Amino acid sequence: MTASGNLPGPGLPVQWDAECRSRVLEMLVASEPLLDILETLLQGLEKQRSGALCSLMLLDAQGTFFERVIAPSLPAFYSAALTGMAIGPGLGSCGTAAYTGERVVVEDIASHPYWANYKALAAQAGLAACWSQPVLSATGRVLGTFAIYYREQRAPDTEDLVLIQQCAALACIAIEKDAEARKLRDSEARYRTLVEFSPDPVLVHRMGTILYANPAAVRTFGARDASELIGTGTQTLIHPDYRSQQLSRMQAIVGGMTIQPMTESRFLRLDGTAFDVEVQGTSIQYQGQDAIHVVLRDITERKAAEAALHDSQERFRSLVEFLPMGIIVHQDRLVVYANPAAASTLGAAAAQDLMGLSIVDLTHADYRGGTLERLRLREETGIDPPPVEIKLLKLDGSVIDVQMHATLIQYAGAPAVQASFTDITERKLARDTLQLSANVFSHVREGIVITDADTRIVDANKAFTTITGYARQEVLGQQAHIFQQGPHSEGYYESLWRDLGTQGHWSGEVWSTRKSGEPYAEMVTISAVTDAQGTVRNYVVLLVDITPMKNYQKRLEDLAHFDALTHLPNRLLLADRLRQAISQTQRRAQTLAVVFLDLDGFKAVNDHHGHGVGDELLIALSQRMKGALRDGDTLARIGxxxxxxxxxxxxxxxxxxxxxxxxxxxxxxPVTVGDALIQVSASMGIAVYPRDGTHVDLLLRRADQSMYLAKQAGRNRYQFFNAGSESGA
Ligand SMILES: Nc1nc2c(ncn2[C@@H]2O[C@H](COP(=O)(O)OP(=O)(O)OP(=O)(O)O)[C@@H](O)[C@H]2O)c(=O)[nH]1
Structure with missing residues (x-):
């Protein structure tokens, strides 16, 4: 007969032995071993209900068989036989109760079908009745069974049922507490294993007093062993600057926030030195009580690296800020950074004014296509194109020439282009000017020679070659003759160096010889080129070929001094020559003669043969008469x-x-002119130096007078001056 006994109502008196009950509760609080508690419980009930033999059988973790049998009053063989017994419907009172979760009351073991297989065993142990109550956990899981045996057939009364249920409940508490304790022990063991081997320092403290320190903490804080840390206050290990921070974190945990997130802090080693850490606190149960588990991570190295990075970033930033070169960083073609040099180059009041501007708008229209193409190439290949010269637009729209170099960088965690540029407007202008100078140098008609300070030729232009006949290569490195002493006019060399020294330039006319040997005249201007200190670095020699001008000048002079028909010196040149001859004769203490000659009957030649024939006669006679003189003598036609x-x-x-x-x-x-044979004669008067006079005019006049006398005397003759005849004339 099976009965699921009705639970006693709350109004029923519970006759549980108070002494036994409080003993069991004490043992529970003191966390005494489960077996001892359960045995005490069973013995207490047996004592209260005389003749009762109690057992408690605990199921295995899967709930399929009885793992342990606690039955202090049953025979040992019986307990041993039940240990390992499977549960199931009809498998004895306990097997069935454990299987169904319902109380099973068997009043007569010998006749009850549940006991068919076990009644012999029961008989051997002298057992006749067995009431079994399943022990249910708080969640309703069957933990085992609590049973009362009697040696005689017996049915339970209400009090039995209440007691059996209360015992089962108490057993349940003891079993569950034991399981919890075991779980806690297991988890603590696991926790300890974990933290013991953790590379990060771990401290467990309760209200700031250290309960545990792992080996990493011992090492980090410089302790001999854990005992040096255990019992000390965490506050002494925290840098004073961070004590209030850590205190408020601890209070937050105690106040119910179970985890405080990782934060940076600074701790102190036992020797007082500080180190930077990341710290996290978690509330835990430690040895059954609230505690705080603290994990530290030493970030000294990371902080040092961060500081170094920060320093280098600072250095880099200030470098970029003070660079004279413009620097712009752009992302998606828009300016995200500009240094002050970029601002001033682009005519912005401040770098801030360039932020967000499109680099396309800052680029001159002619260069936008090229710029975008280079950006595309850079993005595709990752390779920076070489620097280029482009034109940018200042904020006021004016144009500047820049040399631009762009490179890919990371800026604020994203790819960007850093463009550095230098204003080369002036440099370009200077280059253009230089180009112009070079063009002038090459293309002017004046010869230009540039020498070093030692007057050695370092360059010469094409016109120099044209004028002198010397190729540039032939003269490079040679001394420029113009600076040398040579076949120049007297005092040339001195005046040249004096003027160069005092005025920095000199100019004059110089006769030189072309490569061909032909003499030529040149107008030379030499300028000394000095450096900022005033030291001469170069001389620039400008040559103008003035030979044609000189020839023309000579022709003019000839016209002034020579007779156009006979090419004999004219009256002007005669006076000059005569003056020179007088002074030379005087120096030599010699004498000279001035011969005045007039042709006889020339008018008639003109009259008979014409003026042209007269001219021819004059030319022919001039040559003949000149040939009659000696070297050094002069023949002039004076009219x-x-x-x-x-x-x-x-x-x-x-x-x-x-x-x-x-x-x-x-x-x-006689002279043959054309068909005519013409003959004339000459009358001559002579004045002698110094006898007849010492001055040009006087000598000429006296010679003229004498010629007149010769004419009078019959022509074709000569007459010396005679002082007596003059007075008579
Ligand atoms: N063909 C030619 N005739 C000239 C030139 N210059 C002057 N006469 C002429 O030369 C002549 C010189 O005059 P005169 O000396 O009186 O002539 P003349 O026949 O020699 O007379 P006497 O001296 O008295 O013998 C003049 O008829 C001038 O016109 C010239 O360049 N060419």
Whole structure:
């Protein structure tokens, strides 16, 4: 007969032995071993209900068989037989109760079908009745069974049922508490294993007093062993600057926030040195009580690296800020950073004014396509194109030339382009000017020679080659002749260096010789080029070929000094020559003769043969008469058919006579002009220096007077000046 006994109502008196009950509760609080508690419980009930033999059988973890049997009053063989017994419907009172979760009351073991297989065993143990109550956990799981045996057939009364239920409930508490304790022990053991091997320092403290320190903490804080830390206050391990921070975190945990997130803090080693950490606190149960588990991570190295990075970023930032070169960083073609140099180059009041501007808008229209193409290439290949010269637009729209170099960088965690640029507007202008200078150098008609300070030629232009005939390569490295002493006019060398030294330039006319050997005249201007300190670095020599001008000048001079028809010196040049001859004769203490010659009957030639024939006659006679003179003598035509000869190098007046004879002969010899044979003669008057005078005019006048006398005397003759005849004339 099976009965699921009705539970006693709350109003029923519970006759549980108070002494036993409080003993069991005490044992529970003291966490005494489960077996001891359960045995005490069973013995207490047996004592209260005489004849009752109690057992408690505990199921295995899966709830399929009885793992342990606690039955202090049953025979040992019986307990041993039940240990390991499977549960199931009809498998004895306990097997069935454990299986169904319902109380099973068997009043007569010998006749009850549940006991069919076990009644012999029961008989051997002298057991006749068995009431079994399942022990249910708080969640309703069957933990085991509590049973009361009797040696005689017996049915339970209400009090039995209440007691059996209360015992089962108490057993349940003991079993569950034991299981909890075991779980806690297991988890604490696991926790301890974990933290013991943790590379991070771990401290467990309760209200700031350290209960546990793992080996990493011992090492980190510089303790001999854990005991040096256990019992000390955490506050002494925290840097004073961080004590209030850590205190409020601890209070937050105690106040119910189970985890405080990782934060940076600074702790102190036992020797007082500080180290940076990341710290996290968690509320835990430690040895059955509330505690705080603290994990530290030493971030000294990371902090040092961060500080170094920060320093280097600072250095880099200030470098970029003070660079004279413009730096712009752009992302998606928009400016995200600009240094002050970029602002001033682009005409912005502050770098801030450039933020967000499109780099396309800042680029001159002619260069936008190229710029975008380079950006595309850079993005595709990751390779920075070489620097380029482009034009940018300042904020006021004016144009500047820049040299631009862009490179890919990471900026604020995203790819960006850093463009650095230098304003080369002036440099470009200078380059253009230089280009112009080079063009001028190459293309001017003036020869230009540039020498070093030692007057050695470092460059010469094409016009120099044209003028001198020397190729540039031939003269490079050679001394420039213009600076040398040589066949120049007197004082040339001194004046050149004096003027260069005092004025920095010199100019003058110089006769030189072309490579071909041909002499030529050049107008030379030399300028000294000095550096900022005033030291001469170069000389620039400008050469102008003035030979044509010189020739023209000579022609003009010739016209002024020579007779156009006969090419003999004219009156002007005669006076000059005569003056020179006088001073030379005076120096040599010699004498000279001035011969005034007028043709006889020339008018008639003109009249008979024409003026042209007269001219031809004059030319022919000029040549002949000139040929009658000696080297050093001069024949001049002073007008019409009048000539003057100056005979030098005479020791006395008579020495002139052979020449005078030759002159008479030259004038008198017939001349063939065209078809005509023409013959004239000459009358000559002679004045002698110094006897007849010492001045040009006087000598000429006296020679003229004497010529007149010769005419009068019959022509074709010569007449020396005679002081007596003059007074008579
Ligand atoms: N063909 C030619 N005739 C000239 C030139 N200059 C002057 N006459 C002429 O030369 C002549 C010189 O005059 P005169 O000396 O009186 O002539 P003349 O026949 O020699 O007379 P006497 O001196 O008295 O013998 C003049 O008829 C001038 O016109 C010239 O350049 N060419």
């Amino acid at each position: 019409g058919d009048e000539f003057v000869a100056v005979l030098v190098d005479l020791q006395q007046a008579d020495d002139a006579q052979p020449v005078l004879e030759r002159l008479l002969q030259a004038a008198a010899d």
